Amino acid sequence: MRIALIRDGVVENVVEAEEDFAPPQGVLGVATQEAGPEWRYDGEIFLAPPEKAAVPGAITMFQAREQLRRIAAPEGGTLLDAVNALVESRRDEEPTLALAWEYATHVNRSSMFVGSLAARLSLSDETLDELFRQAATIVA
Structure with missing residues (x-):
């Protein structure tokens, strides 16, 4: 049974x-x-549980930053603080990462940029998907 x-x-x-x-x-x-x-x-x-919204393929950089600002980081501060610190610490070794963070207008879910940051911040795929879902609801 x-x-x-x-x-x-x-x-x-x-x-x-x-x-x-x-x-x-x-x-x-x-x-x-x-x-x-x-x-x-x-x-x-x-x-039945409500169906989750589809994970958007891309969000604006504003939506990404605002969503990261809303989430506390395990070591204190916010995830936005953690990403800013990580990008700054890798500026010389990975200049493209810093340029993307500073000048990109959109963030693509499947990009190497997102994958690299997520791995370094220990964000699971499920957490990252939810971050993108939530960010897509933010209106400037």
């Missing part, structure tokens, strides 16, 4: 289990054929 494991109204996982299966303490187990992780459960029915 297919069991959705639910905590705080959200499906965390779905497992194949025997009828006598007992979920861990604090987790509700409900038989389901359609629900999956991130689905909602209101006590009676399962609701």
Whole structure:
């Protein structure tokens, strides 16, 4: 039988289990054929998670900077501060990176520039995609 494991109204996982299966303490187990992780459960029915917006292929440099300014960096400050410091520290070794950061009008999600900065800041692809989604909603 297919069991959705639910905590705080959200499906965390779905497992194949025997009828006598007992979920861990604090987790509700409900038989389901359609629900999956991130689905909602209101006590009676399962609701599919809202579809995420597509990841934009490009955003403006203003949108990128503003979104980075809104996110705290793990070591303090914002991600914008971290990117500015990183670009400045690599100016002599990677002048194209500095030029792109200073003069580009758009940021392409698939660019080597974005990939390089994301890797150095330990940003996952999922985090980067969400950053682009959020940035695309910013209007100057």
